[in-house]
Amino acid sequence: MRAKRSKKYRKLMHQYEMTFGFREPYQVLVDSNFLHAVDQFKMDLLPALERTLQGTPKPLLTKCSLAAIMAKQPINPRTNTPYRPMHLPPPTILPLRHCSHNAEHTPIDEVECLLSLLSPNAEVKKNKEHYILATAEPPAAKKSDKADNPAQRKRKTEEEREEERAMRRSKALRFGARAIPGVPIIYVKRSVMVLEPLSTQTEAVRDGHEMSKFRAGLDDPEIGDKRKHDGEGEDGGERKKIPGLKKAKGPNPMSMKKPKKRVEANAGGAKKQRVESEVAEAEAEGEQSGAAKTKRRRRHNKSGDADAAPVAEAEADA
Numbered sequence: 001m002r003a004k005r006s007k008k009y010r011k012l013m014h015q016y017e018m019t020f021g022f023r024e025p026y027q028v029l030v031d032s033n034f035l036h037a038v039d040q041f042k043m044d045l046l047p048a049l050e051r052t053l054q055g056t057p058k059p060l061l062t063k064c065s066l067a068a069i070m071a072k073q074p075i076n077p078r079t080n081t082p083y084r085p086m087h088l089p090p091p092t093i094l095p096l097r098h099c100s101h102n103a104e105h106t107p108i109d110e111v112e113c114l115l116s117l118l119s120p121n122a123e124v125k126k127n128k129e130h131y132i133l134a135t136a137e138p139p140a141a142k143k144s145d146k147a148d149n150p151a152q153r154k155r156k157t158e159e160e161r162e163e164e165r166a167m168r169r170s171k172a173l174r175f176g177a178r179a180i181p182g183v184p185i186i187y188v189k190r191s192v193m194v195l196e197p198l199s200t201q202t203e204a205v206r207d208g209h210e211m212s213k214f215r216a217g218l219d220d221p222e223i224g225d226k227r228k229h230d231g232e233g234e235d236g237g238e239r240k241k242i243p244g245l246k247k248a249k250g251p252n253p254m255s256m257k258k259p260k261k262r263v264e265a266n267a268g269g270a271k272k273q274r275v276e277s278e279v280a281e282a283e284a285e286g287e288q289s290g291a292a293k294t295k296r297r298r299r300h301n302k303s304g305d306a307d308a309a310p311v312a313e314a315e316a317d318a
């Protein structure tokens with residue numbers, strides 16, 4: 001069971017790497033419910049995240065999540081500030097992610113904060129900083145078993161209402177995160193930490209990504225068509241200018257094909273470092289090196305814009 005699950009998670013993270021450019025160390029935004037659950041079920045933050053992501057995690061706590069945690073803490077009468085809760089790891093383990101949502105830098109609602117970090121643009125949903133969301137079932141309200149007197153009964157319903165509210169917010173957070181393509185979601189429910197399967201939105205982008213890779217592989221017939229057009233279209237006035245250009249270009253697609261392979265071979269020299277690091281990553285992922293190799297090569301064919309950008313981003317993040 002354990003081995004099966006870790007293989008599943010490794011495959012999941014591999015998909016996020018291939019389609020969205022995720023790289024280790026993975027940046028994980030942990031929320032207040034997650035930290036509470038990790039403490040409640042006596043998990044170790046870093047090893048638990050590492051097991052779930054099958055890679056090195058870099059957990060982060062937003063200022064707004066910190067504010068949400070502190071808001072529930074009793075006030076220390078001597079300092080007039082909330083006590084630091086036991087379940088809050090030190091900043092060396094869990095650094096603060098400085099977020100600013102307004103001119104005064106005052107914290108906002110935790111759910112709103114996290115969703116705005118996951119996708120800074122509310123219209124074009126894109127997780128460009130490659131964050132992973134780690135959240136949990138909200139803590140259950142302590143059930144007061146004896147509700148004989150009306151005052152206690154009233155308090156109980158108040159607690160239940162609070163619990164319902166927390167549950168709604170927790171669902172809204174995950175619902176919102178799933179609507180952003182490329183957001184891995186870690187969720188703790190009843191002492192089990194899981195990595196959610198790809199959301200519908202994430203799958204849609206991945207499938208589109210697969211399609212564009214597929215189309216890139218269909219270049220050859222297009223080149224054939226173009227040459228046909230060149231031959232037939234010489235009567236057109238506008239065509240006459242273009243054929244001159246296209247004749248010069250004509251052989252290029254053919255010669256392009258061979259250099260492509262040479263470029264690939266040369267890539268070992270030119271992009272040696274990058275390839276080496278990617279191979280090392282593929283090896284770290286283990287077991288599926290065969291599949292990884294073919295996929296990686298396809299990425300090189302595309303090279304340039306689509307892939308270079310996420311890599312650069314990821315490096316900038318690290």
Ligand SMILES: [Zn+2]
Pocket residue numbers: 062063064065099100101107108113114
């Ligand atoms: Zn915030």
